[in-house]
Amino acid sequence: MRAVEFRNHRLSFVGDAPEPDPADGEVIVDVLKAGICETDLQIVKGYMGFQGILGHEFVGVARSGRLAGRRVTGEINCPCGQCSTCRAGRPRHCPERTVLGIQNRNGAFADRLALPESCLHAVPDSIPDAFAVFTEPVAAACRILEQRLVDSSDSVLILGAGRLGSLCAQVLQPECSRLRVVGRHPAKLRVLADCGIETIDLAAFTPRAVDDVVIDCTGSADGLKLAMQCVRPCGTLVLKTTVAAEQNVWMSRAVIDEIRIVGSRCGPFEPALQRIADGHLQLAPLISATYDIEQVAAAFQKSAERGVLKVQLNIGTTG
Amino acid sequence: MRAVEFRNHRLSFVGDAPEPDPADGEVIVDVLKAGICETDLQIVKGYMGFQGILGHEFVGVARSGRLAGRRVTGEINCPCGQCSTCRAGRPRHCPERTVLGIQNRNGAFADRLALPESCLHAVPDSIPDAFAVFTEPVAAACRILEQRLVDSSDSVLILGAGRLGSLCAQVLQPECSRLRVVGRHPAKLRVLADCGIETIDLAAFTPRAVDDVVIDCTGSADGLKLAMQCVRPCGTLVLKTTVAAEQNVWMSRAVIDEIRIVGSRCGPFEPALQRIADGHLQLAPLISATYDIEQVAAAFQKSAERGVLKVQLNIGTTG
Numbered sequence: 001m002r003a004v005e006f007r008n009h010r011l012s013f014v015g016d017a018p019e020p021d022p023a024d025g026e027v028i029v030d031v032l033k034a035g036i037c038e039t040d041l042q043i044v045k046g047y048m049g050f051q052g053i054l055g056h057e058f059v060g061v062a063r064s065g066r067l068a069g070r071r072v073t074g075e076i077n078c079p080c081g082q083c084s085t086c087r088a089g090r091p092r093h094c095p096e097r098t099v100l101g102i103q104n105r106n107g108a109f110a111d112r113l114a115l116p117e118s119c120l121h122a123v124p125d126s127i128p129d130a131f132a133v134f135t136e137p138v139a140a141a142c143r144i145l146e147q148r149l150v151d152s153s154d155s156v157l158i159l160g161a162g163r164l165g166s167l168c169a170q171v172l173q174p175e176c177s178r179l180r181v182v183g184r185h186p187a188k189l190r191v192l193a194d195c196g197i198e199t200i201d202l203a204a205f206t207p208r209a210v211d212d213v214v215i216d217c218t219g220s221a222d223g224l225k226l227a228m229q230c231v232r233p234c235g236t237l238v239l240k241t242t243v244a245a246e247q248n249v250w251m252s253r254a255v256i257d258e259i260r261i262v263g264s265r266c267g268p269f270e271p272a273l274q275r276i277a278d279g280h281l282q283l284a285p286l287i288s289a290t291y292d293i294e295q296v297a298a299a300f301q302k303s304a305e306r307g308v309l310k311v312q313l314n315i316g317t318t319g
Numbered sequence: 320m321r322a323v324e325f326r327n328h329r330l331s332f333v334g335d336a337p338e339p340d341p342a343d344g345e346v347i348v349d350v351l352k353a354g355i356c357e358t359d360l361q362i363v364k365g366y367m368g369f370q371g372i373l374g375h376e377f378v379g380v381a382r383s384g385r386l387a388g389r390r391v392t393g394e395i396n397c398p399c400g401q402c403s404t405c406r407a408g409r410p411r412h413c414p415e416r417t418v419l420g421i422q423n424r425n426g427a428f429a430d431r432l433a434l435p436e437s438c439l440h441a442v443p444d445s446i447p448d449a450f451a452v453f454t455e456p457v458a459a460a461c462r463i464l465e466q467r468l469v470d471s472s473d474s475v476l477i478l479g480a481g482r483l484g485s486l487c488a489q490v491l492q493p494e495c496s497r498l499r500v501v502g503r504h505p506a507k508l509r510v511l512a513d514c515g516i517e518t519i520d521l522a523a524f525t526p527r528a529v530d531d532v533v534i535d536c537t538g539s540a541d542g543l544k545l546a547m548q549c550v551r552p553c554g555t556l557v558l559k560t561t562v563a564a565e566q567n568v569w570m571s572r573a574v575i576d577e578i579r580i581v582g583s584r585c586g587p588f589e590p591a592l593q594r595i596a597d598g599h600l601q602l603a604p605l606i607s608a609t610y611d612i613e614q615v616a617a618a619f620q621k622s623a624e625r626g627v628l629k630v631q632l633n634i635g636t637t638g
Contacts, residue, residue: 147577239574240574241574245569250564251560251565252562254558254580255560255583256561258466258582258583260579260581260582261573261579261580261581263573263576264577
């Protein structure tokens, strides 16, 4: 089958990748469309040390199981289900987990992938393929609500108007009293402004420690330092950025001002699918470009360009 | 009056310091005894940029007000009471606050100090002076409970068996299911072992990400890195260490494992006084040495020595 592999520090399209070999309880999915995420760009830079087929944002058609023949998307963490972490109700943190296209499991930039049936979610008919691909990052935005990090009376500041920052802003805006997004690229800020979200150009932004909740979606090692300057005493700093580099930060500010810093990663799929089906999220303006899977090199190059939001890969077609 | 001043990067005893000039609502306290804290040692290294009379752990006798003639200790944060932070119920974080011996307010290493009457707490008769001096650091330990960062089913790991680590361990032990303290100095660990607390020699300690709550009381810039290796996914890392230096840390671990990092500083005095009065805390073994205020240079030197816990200064006498 066709697939996009990252091996020996090289990203490449291959026409003859081995078919997935599903374990017990796993289902083969024919992939229709997939999205390129910041994590994919980081992996290509060496982050996570992953080798194999990339990709974890997708929509496809299940071949078997209770969702056979239906369009599905899938949770990317595949837990063992047995260990104390799984039994404690934190399967996304199972130390034995594999992660689709990120850790010990081939991903979605391929004609077919295998996932445990329990990871799959049916995509409502009203959601087009191009929007269904957003389920995973919208779920990551919903995770902030699942963690109860934002209160309805909170003033929220999001740093970064990129792929994830934009989705976090759209998901959180109805849930808090004030929301602002600081970004660098006029085109990305315009998308948010068109959603009725208050935006600030980074060049004109003076950090002040006033916001109840600050969310670092910069995708940059410098984001944490800026976020620490913006959160009020006893406020909450939500970390969404994963970077390979260490960050240098004056943590004593967190002690003196009793700041709460909380990491936030993958989230719940059902509330994400519901939000997408509701039609309240503006997803079309987030799609900067779509490439066929064979053009993956150009797609990755595009995805890393300034001002570019989501780049998607066309992989299969229904019927 | 006699006082210990830190000015122009120099710590010195002076015999003719000006008397405190109490503002409206402030009370003069005749200081009996005071304690040297890690923060005092950090200030002497240049941390906080404070200049003036040092010291914030004390017991004394109030000269006026509702506690006139009684032994008192005092909260160190003096809020404005007017600003939005004060009105929001976070007076310890008032941006206009002065802090006894730390920020824009002369401290307790002196014959007399001035504090707002609202900051003073009566010391029960059953508490000797030498134990009353521990109220402020015991309150800092109680702050972790006030912040609800520890659950009764939690396994807690404290890094650092020094002054604050030891008090945190003693305060938290009855409140969690398992508590261990990692330390470097046999004498400090012995104090905790004598309290029935499980101790681990740092040299024999292999960090594993298993504890529900990890508390950094190392007082060292390296503590955070070690703490990050010890907290389990979705666990809580409590920061008690304030150091002048920036810390270099791979924060992506906090994202991937959704760790909660919470700064914790000053705490409530009444629960602290109650715990000291209860007699459950072993405070006598924490007092390594006592000096007269004139010998402050030797006292600071002693306090910075390896293996030394609390060093106290005798300042006044009752009656």
